[in-house]
Structures are given as structure tokens and as C-alpha cells.
Amino acid sequence: MHTLTRQVRFSLNPFSARQVQGFNSYASKPCGEGLALYFSLWVDLASPLDLDTGFVVNVSxxxxxVRRDVVPLFAEMIYETFQDRQTPTLISLAEVLKKSWAVIENSFQPKIVTQLSLELAPFRRITIGSGEAQMFIYSEKFEFSAMHQLWNDKFDETTNFEVFGRCANAAGHGHNYVLExxxxxxxxxxxxxxxxEFEKDxxxxxxxxxDxxxxxxxxxxxESLNPTVExxxxxxxxxxxxKLKNAKLCKVVVWENDRTYCSYSE
Known part of the structure; x- marks a missing residue:
């Protein structure tokens, strides 16, 4: 079974009932005009390959x-919410994701929708794993800077450098970490x-x-444990x-750099 993931970008003008489509889907389509709300929807579809094309499905x-049937769902919710002088909530966005799930699922049967993830900003997103889900996952990235040395007193100096390389240097070294x-x-x-409150916690x-x-x-x-990314x-x-109020922790990810990260969950 293969799982294909596709990102679809779109921008919505919250004060207009009609959206300008534009011609650059790489940036976003609808394109929005002036200061618009930018979204990016990630769609995961699972299926055996079509042996004639080699596709799960043509990404087009x-x-x-998404642009014909899903974007209008978001546009309607955003427009009506702003008309009522309200702010779209995570819950209202999750509800539109659930409606989007049904649309995509019906459009691509028997392929299986395994996940929909909506980026609200480069470092924030909400994700659902079912069209009937009563839960959604909210993810946010943070940064911190720190230095460390990797060393084990059980090893001699030669072994430490063999195992940890330059990370065993006594002066230590630093990283700009990212925590999700x-x-x-x-x-x-x-x-x-x-x-x-979540960010404060x-x-x-x-x-x-x-930090x-x-x-x-x-x-x-x-003091007695190596400060590895793990x-x-x-x-x-x-x-x-x-420590997190009104939410259940489901996963943490720490990036040491853009090529190395470790996640932990239970």
C-alpha cells in the first residue's frame, strides 16, 4: 500500500463572498487580493498503485x-464568521476539515483518506485522522538555543571520540533547536x-x-545523562x-538541525 501526500495552497479574502482565483497555484489558488488569509491543506491518500500509470492518483x-469542492467550504465559514465579527476558532476549522474529509473520500473511492492537515501558519497546524473524529491534533513549533557536550565517563578519551566524534570536544558546541x-x-x-496558555505552559x-x-x-x-536529541x-x-491544560500531549519532536530530529510519544 502506498500513501501519496499532496499540498494544496489557497488564500481567502475574509470580507468577500467571491474569491479571486488567479493563475499561480504554486503560490496559492485562490490567490486572494491584498491582505488575505493563507492556508495550506495536506491530503494523504492511500491505495495500491495503478499498474498502468504508476500513480496512486494524478495529483492534479x-x-x-480541493479547489472545486473543499476551498469553498473554508471560504464560506471564513466569510460568515467575519461577517458576524467573530474569529475562526481551532474547533470551527476542525469541523470544516471533517466536512472536507467526506468530500475527498467520496471523490477518490476506493482510495483511502488517511490524514488531512491544515497549516495555519508556517509553524502551526491542525490535523485529523478520520472524518468522524471527535478529536483533532494541534501542533506548534518553538525554538531554543543551547550548548552541550556528548561524553560518557565510562569510556576512555579515545573511545569517547570514536563514539561521539567532534561532539566530545571539551569546549562543547551549540545548536539552534526546534521543538514541535x-x-x-x-x-x-x-x-x-x-x-x-498552551504557549505559556x-x-x-x-x-x-x-533555552x-x-x-x-x-x-x-x-548531570549523568548525555544531552542527545533523543x-x-x-x-x-x-x-x-x-502540565498542559485542556489538551492531551500526544507527541514531541526536537530538531537538532534541518537534517536530524527525534520524536517521542507514548
Whole structure:
């Protein structure tokens, strides 16, 4: 079974009942005019390959269905919400994702929709894994900077450098890390101010512990434990698991650089 993922970008003018389509789908289509709301929808479709074409499906078909049948669902919700002088919530967006699931599923049967993910910004997204889901996943990225040295006192110096390479240098070295926190939320009522509380909890319970720190020296958990990206992801889970309000932690990911990251979940 193959799973094909396609990103479809679109921009919506919240004060117009009609959207300008434009001609550059790479940037976004509809294109929006002036200051528009930009979205990007990731569609995952699973199916055996068509042996004649080598496709799960031609991605242009996904583009067509999303722009013809799904984008209007978002446009209608956004327009009506702004007309009522309200702000679209995570829950209202998740509800439109659920409607979108049914549209895409019906359009591509017997292929299976396995996931829909809506990027709200480069570092925030919501994801559903079922058209009937009462839960959705909210993910957000944060950054922190720290230095560390990788070393094991059980090894001699030669072995440490053989195992850890330049990371064993006594002076240490630094990284600009990225942390992604994913939580499950219900599609019921949403508490006002939840998002700000969520960010505050991540900052207070993890980021303040590690940001601009010497991990080996300043973080008690790493006095006898190597501050690898693997152990950092586990530490983030430990510090956040029971601290997030009105949401359930489902995964943390720590990027050491753009080529190396580790995730942890239970």
C-alpha cells in the first residue's frame, strides 16, 4: 500500500463572498487580493498503485477536487464568521476539515483518506485522522538555543571520540533547536485564551529550562545523562505531559538541525 501526500495552497479574502482565483497555484489558488488569509491543506491518500500509470492518483485530480469542492467550504465559514465579527476558532476549522474529509473520500473511492492537515501558519497546524473524529491534533513549533557536550565517563578519551566524534570536544558546541509539540483536543467547546496558555505552559515547563543553557551543567537531568536529541525529546515529554491544560500531549519532536530530529510519544 502506498500513501501519496499532496499540498494544496489557497488564500481567502475574509470580507468577500467571491474569491479571486488567479493563475499561480504554486503560490496559492485562490490567490486572494491584498491582505488575505493563507492556508495550506495536506491530503494523504492511500491505495495500491495503478499498474498502468504508476500513480496512486494524478495529483492534479487532488488539486481539482480541493479547489472545486473543499476551498469553498473554508471560504464560506471564513466569510460568515467575519461577517458576524467573530474569529475562526481551532474547533470551527476542525469541523470544516471533517466536512472536507467526506468530500475527498467520496471523490477518490476506493482510495483511502488517511490524514488531512491544515497549516495555519508556517509553524502551526491542525490535523485529523478520520472524518468522524471527535478529536483533532494541534501542533506548534518553538525554538531554543543551547550548548552541550556528548561524553560518557565510562569510556576512555579515545573511545569517547570514536563514539561521539567532534561532539566530545571539551569546549562543547551549540545548536539552534526546534521543538514541535502536538496535542489532542476535542471538537467540543474551546476555552477562551487556551492558545496563549498552551504557549505559556510550554515556555515555563520546558523552554525556560533549556533555552540558552549549557545542558550538561545547567540542567539537572543531564548531570549523568548525555544531552542527545533523543534524550531532549524524552525530557520535553516528561516536563510537559501533565502540565498542559485542556489538551492531551500526544507527541514531541526536537530538531537538532534541518537534517536530524527525534520524536517521542507514548
Amino acid at each position: 485530480e487532488i488539486d481539482g477536487v 509539540v502536538s496535542v489532542e483536543k476535542t471538537t467540543g467547546t474551546e476555552k477562551n485564551g487556551w492558545h496563549s 510550554v515556555k515555563e515547563h520546558f523552554l525556560d529550562l533549556v 540558552h543553557k549549557n545542558l550538561n551543567v545547567d540542567v539537572a537531568e543531564f 534524550n531532549l525529546s524524552f525530557l520535553a515529554w516528561q516536563k510537559l505531559e501533565k
